[in-house]
Amino acid sequence: MRQTHLFTKTxxxxxxxxxxxxxxxxxxxxxxxxxxxxxxxxxxxxxxVLEKIEAIVRDEMDKIGGQEIxxxxxxxxxxxxxxxxxxxxxxVFKIQSRTEKEYTxxxxxxEIVTPIAKEYISSYKDLPLVVYQIxxxxxxxxxxxSGIMRGREFxxxxxxxxxxxxxxxxxxxxxxxxxYLRVYDRIGLVAKATEASGGSFTKKLxxxxxxxxxxxxxxxxxxxxxxxxxxxEVAESKxxxxxxxxxxxxxxxxxxxxxxxxxxxxQKYTKDFDxxxxxxNGEKKYPIMGCFGIGITRLMGVAVEKFADDKGLVWPESIxxxxxxxxxxxxxNEEVKKEAAELYRELTEAGIEVLWDDRDARAxxxxxxxxxxxxxxxIVVSEKTLAAGKFECVERASGHTSHKSISxxxxxxxx
RNA sequence: CGGGGUGUCGUAUAUCGGUAGUACGCUUGCUUUGGGAGCAAGAUGGCCCAGUUCGAUUCUGGGCACCCCGACCA
Numbered sequence: 499m500r501q502t503h504l505f506t507k508t509x510x511x512x513x514x515x516x517x518x519x520x521x522x523x524x525x526x527x528x529x530x531x532x533x534x535x536x537x538x539x540x541x542x543x544x545x546x547v548l549e550k551i552e553a554i555v556r557d558e559m560d561k562i563g564g565q566e567i568x569x570x571x572x573x574x575x576x577x578x579x580x581x582x583x584x585x586x587x588x589x590v591f592k593i594q595s596r597t598e599k600e601y602t603x604x605x606x607x608x609e610i611v612t613p614i615a616k617e618y619i620s621s622y623k624d625l626p627l628v629v630y631q632i633x634x635x636x637x638x639x640x641x642x643x644s645g646i647m648r649g650r651e652f653x654x655x656x657x658x659x660x661x662x663x664x665x666x667x668x669x670x671x672x673x674x675x676x677x678y679l680r681v682y683d684r685i686g687l688v689a690k691a692t693e694a695s696g697g698s699f700t701k702k703l704x705x706x707x708x709x710x711x712x713x714x715x716x717x718x719x720x721x722x723x724x725x726x727x728x729x730x731e732v733a734e735s736k737x738x739x740x741x742x743x744x745x746x747x748x749x750x751x752x753x754x755x756x757x758x759x760x761x762x763x764x765q766k767y768t769k770d771f772d773x774x775x776x777x778x779n780g781e782k783k784y785p786i787m788g789c790f791g792i793g794i795t796r797l798m799g800v801a802v803e804k805f806a807d808d809k810g811l812v813w814p815e816s817i818x819x820x821x822x823x824x825x826x827x828x829x830x831n832e833e834v835k836k837e838a839a840e841l842y843r844e845l846t847e848a849g850i851e852v853l854w855d856d857r858d859a860r861a862x863x864x865x866x867x868x869x870x871x872x873x874x875x876x877i878v879v880s881e882k883t884l885a886a887g888k889f890e891c892v893e894r895a896s897g898h899t900s901h902k903s904i905s906x907x908x909x910x911x912x913x
Numbered sequence: 914c915g916g917g918g919u920g921u922c923g924u925a926u927a928u929c930g931g932u933a934g935u936a937c938g939c940u941u942g943c944u945u946u947g948g949g950a951g952c953a954a955g956a957u958g959g960c961c962c963a964g965u966u967c968g969a970u971u972c973u974g975g976g977c978a979c980c981c982c983g984a985c986c987a
Binding site: 509583640 | 937
């Protein structure tokens with residue numbers, strides 16, 4: 499994409515009322531636009547990042563047997579009243595129509611998915627069933643904060659599973675946990691599977707996936723030796739104590755951001771909606787349900803918080819809006835322009851996503867913007883590189899600079 | 914929801930009870946061109962509603978919005 503065609507511009511300063519690093523940088527770089535407290539629009543660059551994250555999540559969920567669907571976001575109030583959430587969950591938005599009919603907007607979708615599943619599940623042969631969606635969620639938070647990391651509207655992947663036995667649930671739960679860890683790993687984040695409370699409808703523990711960052715809202719204890727990690731809200735141990743799992747490591751306390759969670763919902767919802775199946779003996783039973791969430795927009799925020807530096811955003815390659823930022827310093831030099839156009843064409847034909855800074859602007863401004871965008875590889879085309887016969891390549895994250903010919907570049911980027 | 918703070922061109926800021934200024938951005942022209950250029954000419958602003966006052970962006974009250982701390986958070 500040509501940068502002269504790119505919708506949005508960078509700005510030198512962040513709005514003074516944005517304090518969080520993610521909001522400041524994403525707004526300065528033109529990735530997002532704030533609509534109101536806790537609600538952001540995602541512009542071209544931001545949307546590209548979200549789509550990259552979604553693609554990774556989709557891939558991993560499909561691999562463990564998830565089927566993607568898209569549920570309504572405007573919900574009737576009845577199922578929410580049926581489960582008690584209408585009166586007991588205070589983050590549920592309540593909307594009234596002009597005829598005084600009541601609705602809500604989805605903040606989680608058990609109330610929608612369970613009645614849907616009820617229409618199609620009648621036999622143990624229909625189980626297990628795993629469906630998921632990626633979509634907008636709405637929560638009536640009293641206080642939105644931390645930029646895109648805790649909003650009233652956000653994007654979440656929510657997956658729901660239905661099982662005939664606890665064993666089958668446990669089997670899938672373990673699969674899902676591994677899939678989750680792969681998602682974070684592919685984004686370059688280290689997430690700890692953290693024991694936490696199961697929420698208001700179950701006494702069982704759940705796993706929250708926590709990325710260590712001071713921008714997070716949760717406090718966790720983690721072992722420096724094994725993988726044990728626990729949310730302090732349910733922890734029975736304390737900081738500096740010996741880990742109770744491996745009996746050798748020491749527990750440390752840290753701030754973390756929750757980027758996913760997986761719950762055993764038991765039969766809460768299948769009973770609420772009287773969803774039953776017949777087992778092999780013809781007996782009616784309630785399936786066991788699981789709920790598995792990943793915060794897509796929050797993951798984007800956490801990636802900003804973890805990787806950005808004093809010059810701007812830094813995206814891991816797997817979720818970067820573009821792979822290459824092609825910066826031409828043409829100074830009205832037609833040869834340079836031609837060379838940049840040719841390189842753009844070749845890279846694009848090789849399947850590499852390129853943002854081409856074809857603006858008539860000075861080098862300083864172009865480099866500053868390039869740093870701010872955080873695209874992994876910058877390739878400079880100028881009179882200098884033309885004379886040298888090789889392009890200047892700078893890795894955004896490391897600052898490592900090299901000089902490559904077109905064929906070397908394409909070889910490097912396509913292997 | 915409790916407490917605190919802030920509302921001035923698109924953004925960041927200054928000043929002032931009496932013509933609202935600066936920087937960046939934007940428009941036009943010329944020059945410049947490897948780390949946010951220079952000159953010249955432009956366009957764009959007082960959150961809303963009351964009150965006080967000859968006169969309010971400024972003072973007072975109310976509202977709204979946003980931010981921070983806390984509480985809350987399937």
